[in-house]
């Protein structure tokens with residue numbers, strides 16, 4: 001049975017809704033339809049964090065809280081979830097997070113404050129130790145122009161001293177019961193000739209795409225929502241994959257990490273930490289906590305940006321993709337990127353799974369170069385996969401982002417390095433060859449000269465790190 005409305009909990013009220021346009025963001029719905037104006041709009045592109053709210057989802061009979069940017073989240077993707085806004089944090093008494101912000105002078109003009117409070121609330125609900133590193137991680141997606149970050153960080157450090165249990169802990173069972181009442185069916189919303197389809201499972205999704213045309217997939221929405229918020233376009237037909245359990249998983253099988261395409265980046269980090277720590281470390285610099293909580297690996301591949309961060313890493317690792325239409329096909333990632341933002345995906349086809357080989361005898365390193373450490377897109381990205389035998393390079397992949405119109409291998413450099421000893425002389429020579437592999441463009445993120453220079457310098461970094469920084473160059 002197909003339903004024509006979504007159900008979600010707004011703070012503690014169960015809402016059924018189908019009378020709002022399918023392109024409306026959660027933020028606009030809150031501010032315009034519900035007059036909940038505590039959640040602010042700064043940038044409308046996921047960068048400033050002023051619009052941060054919390055989503056609570058039922059996972060293993062518990063609530064899992066995550067901070068999100070409501071400005072780039074489509075309203076109808078809230079189906080089956082609880083949305084908590086800043087208005088709901090306190091009733092007669094301020095929430096510990098708010099009291100700490102007041103007492104530690106964490107606010108001046110106050111515009112950014114609701115966003116910071118909600119990010120800190122997300123951290124509080126995750127019961128995260130308030131170390132400098134954790135605070136930076138949780139607050140990197142929030143910008144403040146006046147207070148300065150010291151007092152805000154101090155507020156985050158002290159928030160637990162105002163109590164570790166809040167009204168949300170006490171109400172948790174009530175919310176769990178309400179969430180369990182929400183029926184999970186296929187949902188199709190039609191409004192003003194626009195459609196938003198939420199398939200219950202993979203089978204229904206496959207059936208729907210056989211019978212429909214001219215739709216776009218949305219998973220986290222952190223890329224595609226900007227079509228609406230920044231370019232002012234209307235997307236007539238959307239298929240939401242973010243809720244789909246059949247696309248949301250991580251499994252280890254026959255020496256591969258198999259990741260469902262809708263799995264958010266933050267869920268992938270723990271498994272990568274085990275097998276490819278450098279990949280996991282890079283993911284901590286991927287957008288912000290709000291972005292990583294919803295942005296999927298499938299969406300990163302689907303957007304096929306030449307500066308998408310997971311793409312060169314997956315290329316270097318020889319990942320495989322399961323592409324799904326009526327039937328499935330397995331494609332090596334090196335065949336996936338065809339031209340600038342063009343992929344091998346056919347009509348009615350989507351990415352179902354990403355398979356990353358577990359290569360225990362190789363060295364894997366990747367480096368992201370961007371103007372800011374946090375919440376910034378790469379100017380340049382490189383991933384290296386190397387196998388050495390007696391210090392001779394017997395296997396090597398070098399994949400760059402930001403050097404070409406697609407994420408691509410440094411073919412000539414790879415060819416030169418095969419069979420060579422890993423020493424300073426050969427690294428120096430390989431740096432000259434990289435020049436022949438790429439002719440990068442100059443844009444707002446970096447000049448062609450800078451990209452060429454840094455791509456060479458990163459070879460030195462690789463060499464030094466493999467040698468534990470014990471050699472001088």
Ligand SMILES: Cc1cc2nc3c(=O)[nH]c(=O)nc-3n(C[C@H](O)[C@H](O)[C@H](O)COP(=O)(O)OP(=O)(O)OC[C@H]3O[C@@H](n4cnc5c(N)ncnc54)[C@H](O)[C@@H]3O)c2cc1C
Nearest residue numbers: 046219220221222223224287296298299300302308309351
């Ligand atoms: C503030 C901000 C910071 C960012 N920082 C980074 C960063 O550091 N590094 C980085 O690489 N990117 C970054 N991005 C870009 C974006 O977040 C990522 O590309 C993200 O992984 C996209 O995933 P998503 O699930 O949100 O994709 P969506 O926006 O849902 O979709 C993106 C595209 O992929 C298609 N698509 C989605 N799922 C599938 C599927 N299963 N099969 C086929 N097509 C599909 C969609 O139709 C759309 O064309 C940032 C974006 C913002 C707004």
Ligand code: FES
Nearest residue numbers: 042043044049071
């Ligand atoms: S308004 Fe800036 S991140 Fe949403």
Ligand code: FES
Nearest residue numbers: 108109112144145
């Ligand atoms: S207090 Fe003014 S922007 Fe942060």
